[in-house]
Structure formats: C-alpha cells, structure tokens
Amino acid sequence: MxxxxxxxxxxIVIAVSASFFASxxxxxxExxxxxxxFIETAKESSSIMTDYTMPFIQHAGISTAVxxxxxxxxxxxxxxxxxLFFTKLNPNHPARI
Structure with a gap:
C-alpha cells in the first residue's frame, strides 16, 4: 500500500507542477x-473545466493546477x-493492481 x-x-506533484508550464x-x-x-461562430462550452481551468479560481496558474x-x-x-469491479467479479483471484 x-x-x-x-x-x-x-x-499529483507532476500534474500540478506541469500545469504551470501549460501553453x-x-x-x-483554435x-x-x-x-x-470562423472562431466567432463557435459556441462557448458550459463545462466545469472550460479551457482546463476552474472558473471560480481567479489566479490562472492555480486554476490550471486545480x-x-x-x-x-x-x-x-x-x-x-x-x-473493485474486477475484484468482485473474481473474489478468489488476488488483486495485484
């Protein structure tokens, strides 16, 4: 474990650190x-992480890291x-993941 x-x-450290180097x-x-x-014809996405940022965090670097x-x-x-699915599917086989 x-x-x-x-x-x-x-x-986690790599993902958060690498996000500061995002272009x-x-x-x-785009x-x-x-x-x-024709960029004006594109519709804005209403996803939570549009452009790989969190809209409720103002700092761009921290937003991308989160x-x-x-x-x-x-x-x-x-x-x-x-x-878990495969472990329950065959409970006699030890999980090695």
Missing part, C-alpha cells in the same frame, strides 16, 4: 479557426472503480 501512495503522490497559446483547431475567421489535480483524481477514481 505504501508504494501506491508514493506513486499517487508523485503523479497560453491556442491549440491547432488557431485555424482564428486564421480562417483542474489538473481534479483530472488526476477523476482518473484515479475510475481506475479504483475498475479494480
């Missing part, structure tokens, strides 16, 4: 839409759920 916690902590330039699709002049942390938490939760 200690190894899992160390790996999870390392993933502020638009991605390829760049093409700007160059060809969004990255939320993404890591979501993926870890999904993987944990998959592990």
């Amino acid at each position: 200690k190894v899992y916690l160390k790996v999870i902590l390392l993933i 502020s330039h638009p991605d390829g699709l 760049w093409v839409a700007e160059k060809l002049g 969004a990255g942390l939320a993404g890591v938490g979501l993926i870890l939760g999904l993987l944990w759920g998959v592990k």
Whole structure:
C-alpha cells in the first residue's frame, strides 16, 4: 500500500507542477479557426473545466493546477472503480493492481 501512495503522490506533484508550464497559446483547431475567421461562430462550452481551468479560481496558474489535480483524481477514481469491479467479479483471484 505504501508504494501506491508514493506513486499517487508523485503523479499529483507532476500534474500540478506541469500545469504551470501549460501553453497560453491556442491549440491547432483554435488557431485555424482564428486564421480562417470562423472562431466567432463557435459556441462557448458550459463545462466545469472550460479551457482546463476552474472558473471560480481567479489566479490562472492555480486554476490550471486545480483542474489538473481534479483530472488526476477523476482518473484515479475510475481506475479504483475498475479494480473493485474486477475484484468482485473474481473474489478468489488476488488483486495485484
């Protein structure tokens, strides 16, 4: 169990640290839409983490870091759920995940 916690902590540190190096330039699709002049026709997304930020956090760097942390938490939760599913599917087989 200690190894899992160390790996999870390392993933969190990398995700939060790497988010500070995220580019502020638009991605390829946004760049093409700007160059060809149809960016105005795009509808704004109403998702919680639009543009990989948290709208309720004012500081851009911290907002991106929290969004990255939320993404890591979501993926870890999904993987944990998959592990539980397969462990319950075959309870005699030891889980090695």
